[in-house]
Amino acid sequence: MRCSTCDAPAVIDQPYRGAHLCASHFRESVEERVRREMHRQLPRFGHGTVAVALSGGKDSGVALTLAHRYFRRRPTVRMVALSVDEGIDGYRAGTLKAARALTDSLGVEHRVVSAEEAIGTTIDRTASNLPGTVPCSFCGVWRRQLLNRAARDVGADALVLGFNLDDLAQTVLMNLVRGDLDRLVRMAPHRVRQPGLVPRVAPLALIPEREVFLYAQLKRIPLDHGECPYAGRAARNLFREVVWQLEEAQPGTRQSLLKTHERLVTRFLAQEASLAAPERCRACGEPAATELCRACEYLEIARTLPSIPETS
Ligand code: SF4
Ligand SMILES: [Zn+2]
Ligand SMILES: [Zn+2]
Structure with a gap:
């Protein structure tokens, strides 16, 4: 395989656009797509604070590296990386x-929020108390809230997330299949600023997962390759498989799902003028769609679960 642009040996094929790229043109193409996406989602952002959610995996590592590259000539923009320690033994420490x-090598401030300290429990404890549960449901909801709180605490004007094209296509399909229009409209990237919610930005929205991985390798971004022990139980796995099969059969499916989402959201927002302002959760005061936010709802479930005694 030869690069479609310069005839050097290709390192990746892009069936969705009928091209092959060498390492150098591939890096350029990723950087240019992310630069354009940053500019589109955060127009005229010259000063302020940008928080970046950083897990230590490839997606958020690439998002931080490219956000840092994007803002490096703007000294009036402060960057802070935020990590959540959900309490997953044998995984999160790595x-x-x-x-x-990564933050040390880029010179970016890094803060870690501990779930144990912030909400008084961990994913390991929740998973062991209710063996039949899908820990990812708790983990995703709590992490989202902790990141939003931490981003607000550092005065962030935007929160950068490492969602790639595959992640977003899967989320669009999941919300469509569940008929969850509210979540579909509220998906990152955010078009409307809502009180109490730091707007979320997804600069990797146009980059397929395997391209994010290759970019991280070519740039030697420090990564941990460990897999979360609960990953196999995620409801998302089915949608990952379906989107992958659709993409194989019809290259460009992921981009089409995102375009469909964009059109739906644009029409919805045009009709509704703006999203309804969120309520405040009666327990924690965070923005919520209902009287009790989902994070507190899950905390109540976790606290009332019977504790399974440890066996020797
Ligand atoms: S795989 Fe599930 S439990 Fe593990 S970190 Fe991801 S969301 Fe949390
Ligand atoms: Zn080339
Ligand atoms: Zn709450």
Whole structure:
């Protein structure tokens, strides 16, 4: 395989646009797509604070590296990386180490929020108390809230997330299949600023997962390759498989799902003028769609679960 642009040996094919790229043109193409996406989602952002959610995996590592590159000539923009320690033994420590190696190499401030300290429980404890549960449901909801709080605490004007094209296509399909229009409209990237919610930005929205991985390798971004012990239980796995099969059969499916989402949201927002302002959760005061926010709802479930005694 030869690069479609310069005839050097290609390192990747892009069936969705009928091209092959060498390492140098591939890096350029990723950087240019992310630069354009940053500019589109955060127009005229010249000063302020940008928080970046950093897990220590490839997606957030690439998002931080490219956000840092984007803002490096703007000294009036402060960057802060935020990690959540959900309490997952044998997994999170390694990813946090990789996250710290990256922030040290870029010279970016790094803060770690502990779920144990912030909400008084961990994913390991929740998973062991209710063996039949999908820990990812709790983990995703709590992490989202902790990141939003931490971003607000550092005075962030935007929160950069490492969602790639595959992640977003899967989320669009999941919300469509569940008929969840509210979540579909509220998906990152945010078009409307809502009180109490730091707007979320997804600069990797146009980059397929395997391209994010290759870019991280070519740029030698410090990563932890460990897998979360609960990953196999995620409801998302089915949608990952379906989107992958659709993409194989019909290259460009992921981009089409995102375009469909964009059109739906644009029409919805045009009709509704703006999203309804969120309520405040009666327990924690955070923005919520209902009287009790989902994070507190899940905390109540976790606290009332019977504790399974440890066996020797
Ligand atoms: S795989 Fe699930 S439990 Fe593990 S970190 Fe991800 S969301 Fe949390
Ligand atoms: Zn080339
Ligand atoms: Zn709450």
